[in-house]
Amino acid sequence: MDLFEVIAEPNRRAILSALLDGNRSVGELVDELPLSQPTVSKHLKVLRTGGFVAAEPVAQRRMYRLQPEQFAEFARWLEPYRATWAGRLDALESHLDDMEDT
Amino acid sequence: MDLFEVIAEPNRRAILSALLDGNRSVGELVDELPLSQPTVSKHLKVLRTGGFVAAEPVAQRRMYRLQPEQFAEFARWLEPYRATWAGRLDALESHLDDMEDT
């Protein structure tokens, strides 16, 4: 599942949004979302595999936290479009420079 | 269909990417993509409805172009996460300021 599909799911974005507010256990997320525990766990697996979150065991719980680097991928995709809407040619140029490098 | 679902589809992203390179008619996009004409037209409809592209009739053709403002929605969504990955608290603060305004 690619990056875009991972964040296309509204409940997964809700999980990410909740984690912005601080780290959460699975149970805490279940309390905040209108989803069953297994469904939340599955979404977390997708987010983990996609690199958006990481889990740290604390006793029987697993504390989930954002893994911000992954969001940079999305930012990179957005960059050339950002350049056009902002009318900022510098961003577009840096994008083209990046492409020349490869 | 929400914004994130619109860009979740790889062929739709390919269309957007092609339009970065310059405006295109439907037929030109069909030539560049491994898709039938009806499928391309349907993707364009989704992109149009979502506000990512706009069409201008030129004789029988319709020239499609990017509508960059829509991409700013993603930037807004990304902003608080960007703040965490960059360690830049200023961006996070401006996000929180925005929330206070509403």
Place this chain on the structure above:
DNA sequence: GATTAATATGCCTTGACACGTATATTGCTA
């Protein structure tokens, strides 16, 4: 080691959507 708590996985059902073929629509041209 049995019990309970917390989380993960398996299985199944359902709904959404991407696709192609066929056809309708729109607009130009002869």
Place this chain on the structure above:
DNA sequence: TAGCAATATACGTGTCAAGGCATATTAATC
């Protein structure tokens, strides 16, 4: 207005992912 070119819509089909329920796993405690 007949015919052709370009694009859009209708319809049917297949795939895939999200959801819940049931169950397995992992970890603490008694």
